[in-house]
Amino acid sequence: MTRDLTITAVHLTPILVADPPLLNTQGVHQPYTPRLIVEVETADGVTGVGETYGDAKYLELARPFADKLVGRQVSDLNGLFTLADEVAVDSSRVFGQVDVGGLRGVQTADKLRLSVVSGFEVACLDALGKALGLPVHALLGGKVRDAVEYSAYLFYKWADHPEGVASEKDDWGAAVDPAGVVAQARAFTERYGFTSFKLKGGVFPPEEEIAAVKALAEAFPGHPLRLDPNGAWSVETSLKVAAELGDVLEYLEDPALGTPAMAEVAAKTGVPLATNMCVTTFAEIQEAFTKGAVQVVLSDHHYWGGLRNTQQLAAVCRTFGVGVSMHSNTHLGISLAAMTHVAATVPDLHHACDSHYPWQSEDVLTERLAFDGGKVAVSDAPGLGVALDRERLAFLHRRWLDDDGTLRDRDDAAAMRVADPEWVTPSVPRW
Ligand SMILES: O=C([O-])[C@@H](O)[C@@H](O)[C@H](O)[C@@H](O)C(=O)[O-]
Numbered sequence: 342m343t344r345d346l347t348i349t350a351v352h353l354t355p356i357l358v359a360d361p362p363l364l365n366t367q368g369v370h371q372p373y374t375p376r377l378i379v380e381v382e383t384a385d386g387v388t389g390v391g392e393t394y395g396d397a398k399y400l401e402l403a404r405p406f407a408d409k410l411v412g413r414q415v416s417d418l419n420g421l422f423t424l425a426d427e428v429a430v431d432s433s434r435v436f437g438q439v440d441v442g443g444l445r446g447v448q449t450a451d452k453l454r455l456s457v458v459s460g461f462e463v464a465c466l467d468a469l470g471k472a473l474g475l476p477v478h479a480l481l482g483g484k485v486r487d488a489v490e491y492s493a494y495l496f497y498k499w500a501d502h503p504e505g506v507a508s509e510k511d512d513w514g515a516a517v518d519p520a521g522v523v524a525q526a527r528a529f530t531e532r533y534g535f536t537s538f539k540l541k542g543g544v545f546p547p548e549e550e551i552a553a554v555k556a557l558a559e560a561f562p563g564h565p566l567r568l569d570p571n572g573a574w575s576v577e578t579s580l581k582v583a584a585e586l587g588d589v590l591e592y593l594e595d596p597a598l599g600t601p602a603m604a605e606v607a608a609k610t611g612v613p614l615a616t617n618m619c620v621t622t623f624a625e626i627q628e629a630f631t632k633g634a635v636q637v638v639l640s641d642h643h644y645w646g647g648l649r650n651t652q653q654l655a656a657v658c659r660t661f662g663v664g665v666s667m668h669s670n671t672h673l674g675i676s677l678a679a680m681t682h683v684a685a686t687v688p689d690l691h692h693a694c695d696s697h698y699p700w701q702s703e704d705v706l707t708e709r710l711a712f713d714g715g716k717v718a719v720s721d722a723p724g725l726g727v728a729l730d731r732e733r734l735a736f737l738h739r740r741w742l743d744d745d746g747t748l749r750d751r752d753d754a755a756a757m758r759v760a761d762p763e764w765v766t767p768s769v770p771r772w
């Protein structure tokens with residue numbers, strides 16, 4: 342049997358999906374957040390789907406990339422990086438852009454480019470898997486586990502988005518103190534069976550966040566707990582928090598910003614440090630590992646450049662005795678499926694992965710992925726094992742088209758200014 346794996350069409354659909362008012366150190370999530378859905382079609386009529394960040398700067402790179410992809414083989418995964426280099430040269434305006442201090446670490450042009458590649462890589466793997474009748478994990482060398490564990494991703498949050506903002510109502514309620522955080526954690530366990538918990542910090546003064554983690558430790562004795570202020574603390578504050586919470590934390594995530602500060606913290610505490618901010622590219626590994634700045638790297642397959650790069654990162658971490666797990670930003674089911682396939686192939690995955698998915702009430706799939714006992718079962722169906730709901734996709738795309746441009750780029754500080762006009766993104770360290 343012969344198959345024609347030539348890519349005959351690529352469709353890019355930017356969408357806006359509902360997002361609750363989750364607080365972080367930069368502000369609050371907007372009522373809708375942009376994502377980009379990628380579809381790759383082959384000559385044989387197979388379609389593969391991918392998902393990545395959907396802000397304008399990603400779209401600017403994704404469009405020329407999509408044009409260049411037509412005519413290539415869906416199996417040419419290495420070629421995606423060469424193509425990205427060509428697009429980067431053509432789009433030198435975007436390529437030169439550097440934005441320091443985002444929640445995803447230093448946002449270099451290289452990372453933007455890799456995030457775009459990841460959406461196409463996942464779509465190509467999905468198409469290839471469907472064409473060959475193999476699940477994505479088999480294309481990655483095969484699963485070593487049948488289910489992947491995720492942690493409950495707790496956020497301080499308001500009950501509603503600020504008044505006057507059109508948005509979907511969520512049923513989580515507010516969480517702005519230790520009791521609210523514990524109630525949210527209970528809801529997570531009841532709804533999804535999670536057994537480990539991560540609290541997004543950097544929102545309230547450290548003493549309040551310490552109290553919240555202590556309350557979690559009391560409510561869920563012996564369960565793995567993490568706190569992630571996204572680099573909002575000084576070295577001194579980080580060490581105080583580590584001393585207070587050392588007995589109950591699985592790890593502290595990005596307490597201080599950047600490798601030198603993280604190395605200073607790591608040198609003076611026994612609490613393991615994790616990051617999705619100071620090690621976000623292969624180029625950042627050497628300094629961080631040499632200085633002993635991090636004990637766990639949280640891969641985000643989007644900005645690491647896809648599932649195969651995530652496997653390579655895991656291999657480097659294994660070599661240096663550094664742990665690996667998965668970071669998450671706001672995402673939908675295609676990305677959760679992709680994360681689950683790659684996580685299923687990583688041998689030493691000793692920490693539950695992060696996922697924002699429970700916070701997303703909307704999706705583009707006919708059937709949402711389910712957490713059972715805090716785990717997602719690894720699909721053995723061809724490709725990712727998910728199906729696109731075209732009506733939902735069209736509806737969410739319509740929302741993107743109707744937006745006047747204010748929500749097409751995620752801006753947590755702008756969302757906060759709706760509630761507090763004086764708000765400016767705090768300088769770092771905040772405490
Ligand atoms: O969604 C958020 O507010 C998070 O803070 C996100 O932007 C981070 O990238 C992330 O979840 C993290 O672990 O740092």
Ligand SMILES: [Mg+2]
Binds near residue numbers: 571594616617618
């Ligand atoms: Mg983090």
